[in-house]
Amino acid sequence: MRQKKSTEVTVGLFVILGLLALFFLAMKVSNLTSFNDEPGYRVTAEFENVGGLKARSPVTLAGVRIGRVESITLDSDTYSANVVLNLYASFSTLPTDTAASIYTAGLLGEQYIGLEAGAEEEFLKDGDVIELTQPALVLEQVIGQFLFSKAGGDE
Amino acid sequence: MPLIEIRDLHFYRGDRAIFKGVDLDIYRGKVTAIMGPSGTGKTTLLKLIGGQLLPDQGSIKIDGQDVHQLKHAQLYELRKRMGMLFQSGALLTDISVFDNVAFPLREHTDLPESMIRDLVLMKLQAVGLRNAKDLMPAELSGGMARRVALARAVSLDPMMIMYDEPFTGQDPISMGTLVNLIKRINQSMGLTSIVVSHDLEETMAIADDIYLLSDGRVIERGTPETLQNSSSEWVKQFMEGLPDGPVSFHYPGVGFEDDLLRSKAAK
Amino acid sequence: MDGIQRLGRWAIGTSERLGRGYLFLMAILAGVPSTLMRFSLVIQQLYSVGVLSVFLILISGLFVGMVLGLQGYYTLVDFGAEESLGVMVALSLVRELGPVVSALLFAGRAGSALTAEIGLMKSTEQLSGMEMMAVDPIRRIITPRFLAGFISLPLLAAIFSAVGIIGGYIVGYGLLGVDDGAFWTQMQTKTDLYADIMNGVIKSVVFGFVVTWIALFEGHDAIPTSEGVGRATTRTVVHSAFAILSLDFVLTALMFGEV
Ligand SMILES: Nc1ncnc2c1ncn2[C@@H]1O[C@H](COP(=O)(O)OP(=O)(O)OP(=O)(O)O)[C@@H](O)[C@H]1O
Ligand SMILES: [Mg+2]
Numbered sequence: 001m002r003q004k005k006s007t008e009v010t011v012g013l014f015v016i017l018g019l020l021a022l023f024f025l026a027m028k029v030s031n032l033t034s035f036n037d038e039p040g041y042r043v044t045a046e047f048e049n050v051g052g053l054k055a056r057s058p059v060t061l062a063g064v065r066i067g068r069v070e071s072i073t074l075d076s077d078t079y080s081a082n083v084v085l086n087l088y089a090s091f092s093t094l095p096t097d098t099a100a101s102i103y104t105a106g107l108l109g110e111q112y113i114g115l116e117a118g119a120e121e122e123f124l125k126d127g128d129v130i131e132l133t134q135p136a137l138v139l140e141q142v143i144g145q146f147l148f149s150k151a152g153g154d155e
Numbered sequence: 156m157p158l159i160e161i162r163d164l165h166f167y168r169g170d171r172a173i174f175k176g177v178d179l180d181i182y183r184g185k186v187t188a189i190m191g192p193s194g195t196g197k198t199t200l201l202k203l204i205g206g207q208l209l210p211d212q213g214s215i216k217i218d219g220q221d222v223h224q225l226k227h228a229q230l231y232e233l234r235k236r237m238g239m240l241f242q243s244g245a246l247l248t249d250i251s252v253f254d255n256v257a258f259p260l261r262e263h264t265d266l267p268e269s270m271i272r273d274l275v276l277m278k279l280q281a282v283g284l285r286n287a288k289d290l291m292p293a294e295l296s297g298g299m300a301r302r303v304a305l306a307r308a309v310s311l312d313p314m315m316i317m318y319d320e321p322f323t324g325q326d327p328i329s330m331g332t333l334v335n336l337i338k339r340i341n342q343s344m345g346l347t348s349i350v351v352s353h354d355l356e357e358t359m360a361i362a363d364d365i366y367l368l369s370d371g372r373v374i375e376r377g378t379p380e381t382l383q384n385s386s387s388e389w390v391k392q393f394m395e396g397l398p399d400g401p402v403s404f405h406y407p408g409v410g411f412e413d414d415l416l417r418s419k420a421a422k
Numbered sequence: 423m424d425g426i427q428r429l430g431r432w433a434i435g436t437s438e439r440l441g442r443g444y445l446f447l448m449a450i451l452a453g454v455p456s457t458l459m460r461f462s463l464v465i466q467q468l469y470s471v472g473v474l475s476v477f478l479i480l481i482s483g484l485f486v487g488m489v490l491g492l493q494g495y496y497t498l499v500d501f502g503a504e505e506s507l508g509v510m511v512a513l514s515l516v517r518e519l520g521p522v523v524s525a526l527l528f529a530g531r532a533g534s535a536l537t538a539e540i541g542l543m544k545s546t547e548q549l550s551g552m553e554m555m556a557v558d559p560i561r562r563i564i565t566p567r568f569l570a571g572f573i574s575l576p577l578l579a580a581i582f583s584a585v586g587i588i589g590g591y592i593v594g595y596g597l598l599g600v601d602d603g604a605f606w607t608q609m610q611t612k613t614d615l616y617a618d619i620m621n622g623v624i625k626s627v628v629f630g631f632v633v634t635w636i637a638l639f640e641g642h643d644a645i646p647t648s649e650g651v652g653r654a655t656t657r658t659v660v661h662s663a664f665a666i667l668s669l670d671f672v673l674t675a676l677m678f679g680e681v
Contacts, residue, residue, distance in 0.1 A: 007465065007466060007469045008465055010469060010473050011465050011468045011469050011472070011473060013473075014468065014469075014472050014473045014476060014574075014577070015468075015577065017476070017577075017581060018576070018577025018578065018580055018581055019577070020584075021577070021580035021581040021583070021584035021585075022577075022580045022623070024584045025516060025580060025583060025584055025587075025619050026615055026619060028606070028610075029512050029516065029584075029587060029609055029610065029613050029619070030610065030613045030614060030615040030618065030619050031610055031611055031612075031613060031614055031615060056611070057611070058611060065607075105505075105608075110608070110611065110612065202550075205553075205554050207550060207553055207554070227558075231556045231558060232556070233556075234553070234554060234555070234556035235556040237554065237556075238554075239551075239554040239555075241547050241550070241551055241554075243546065243547050245546065245547040245548055245550060245551030246548070246551075247548055247551075247552075248542075248543075248546065248548065258555065258557075259555045259556075259557070262555070262556075262557050262562070263556065263557075304551075307555075311555075
């Protein structure tokens with residue numbers, strides 16, 4: 001009987017260890033935590049080109065993460081991308097003339113939206129639109145322009 | 156009405172006929188012995204009765220139920236009332252002697268552990284192995300393992316027991332005890348027993364009814380006395396253990412001389 | 423002519439085995455409800471199938487993670503992307519290496535032991551003896567082992583991945599000086615709970631099902647001799663490896679195919 005009890009205890013420990021590992025994968029490794037962000041407020045930004053930006057990409061201000069991209073849709077009138085940002089409620093003091101740009105982390109890193117605070121007295125509210133946007137740098141375009149200007153310079 | 160009725164039993168292993176039309180009756184409360192040369196299919200017959208093998212033709216009825224027509228659950232119900240002592244013992248190797256004997260009780264009853272303990276010790280006492288209860292099956296001799304298996308086979312107090320060679324590997328003392336035990340179990344509990352054995356003397360001593368099998372058929376049937384006085388060549392040979400006679404000691408096939416000649420020719 | 427005949431015999435033999443394997447699985451599954459009523463049987467098996475594999479899984483997971491850390495670092499550093507080391511290690515482990523390597527190890531450690539155990543029980547007439555004691559060996563012996571394998575492997579695979587990620591972190595942060603914060607945050611933004619982690623878990627559930635099934639079937643179908651059981655054990659490891667790797671391809675195509 002004693003042996004049976006110790007078997008049960010070790011099996012219990014094994015199951016706990018396995019569940020802890022799963023918990024670790026869910027909480028520490030995956031984006032589960034960023035799913036359950038504190039409910040924030042939404043603002044929209046219109047970009048000419050979003051490059052490799054995806055839903056759930058980070059939104060940062062001065063390098064600090066303050067929200068994430070909620071959705072990206074195409075505006076069929078203007079042929080530009082409508083990006084909905086979900087910003088944490090604790091950063092509710094962004095001026096209305098804040099600018100949004102799409103950056104790449106490192107040469108091959110992921111793309112994210114960087115915000116730069118403006119100087120207006122009024123703050124962005126839920127449903128507002130960020131007017132000042134700068135599209136993603138598309139590497140081919142940059143290289144193309146570089147080559148073009150080179151060629152132009154040689155003439 | 157007999158407890159077990161076997162009618163026109165045919166059974167094949169591949170192309171080889173093990174049984175070619177066997178009729179056999181086993182009566183309630185009696186000890187029926189089944190004898191025959193090694194390899195005739197005595198073990199196979201017990202497995203057919205237990206529903207572990209399917210006959211190719213014919214039927215086996217136990218208590219009026221055709222064993223091979225039963226549904227899974229019904230077959231298992233029936234088996235609860237049958238005990239079987241395997242030729243090899245078939246003890247569960249990863250649990251102790253005690254747990255082996257307790258196994259059927261724990262599986263099929265809700266008895267409290269203290270009562271199970273008493274029952275198990277009683278059965279082990281009967282086979283003289285009460286003090287071996289904590290040994291593992293690997294620590295038993297062949298004969299001891301067989302006796303533990305016997306204790307296990309009777310632990311549920313079944314209505315019938317099939318003993319496959321219970322006497323093999325027993326010394327004269329435990330042999331005598333086993334003979335008495337089987338007899339006693341049979342009488343005191345009104346059990347039906349089927350004993351498969353080669354040991355003439357012991358079998359004669361306990362059997363009420365003897366069947367001699369050979370070459371897929373029942374050769375002779377009768378009480379020990381009638382068989383002893385039988386005039387049949389075959390029975391005489393078997394009873395007296397003569398090497399020559401109608402029963403061949405050899406597995407059927409080509410003759411020895413032919414085989415030798417053939418291997419020479421091949422060279 | 424001879425070759426064609428042999429091919430034919432092989433094909434017939436194989437389809438017979440597949441049929442028997444299928445029926446065997448159905449019998450196992452039919453035993454699940456009654457086994458759940460006696461969960462202590464499963465717990466015993468969780469010990470021999472799961473607990474006894476933990477040490478192997480921990481050590482292997484740690485080293486695989488550390489190697490991933492090293493290899494990943496040297497590849498990524500050339501692109502100046504060593505901050506993505508966490509993502510690389512985590513995704514490789516969670517999507518592929520965790521489920522696949524732990525299933526392969528599981529087949530070698532627990533699967534072969536299951537086959538040998540069942541094969542020996544068959545050859546020593548223990549299964550047959552149980553049948554005659556009116557105890558269905560499928561329900562008493564096979565199904566508890568099946569459930570234990572099926573439960574154990576996903577847990578083992580999760581342990582493998584978790585330890586591997588820690589191994590990668592030890593090498594990346596401790597040895598090679600990758601930025602601590604970047605390692606974890608990049609990993610967290612790029613690893614999706616459903617698309618990556620849950621799919622990895624689903625893979626290991628499928629592998630656990632298949633490996634345990636193969637192991638038990640081979641044992642139950644073994645020729646009851648010492649040679650037969652030996653061969654069955656080998657077949658368990660070989661067939662499990664085939665099954666794991668080919669199923670991994672199919673599952674990967676199904677899960678991660680459409681981006
Ligand atoms: N699993 C099997 N596969 C093929 N043939 C078998 C198998 N088991 C037994 N046989 C064959 O069936 C025949 C009968 O075997 P069985 O074990 O019933 O003999 P037996 O009468 O009990 O012999 P013994 O007195 O030696 O125990 C044997 O000739 C054997 O070759
Ligand atoms: Mg026999």
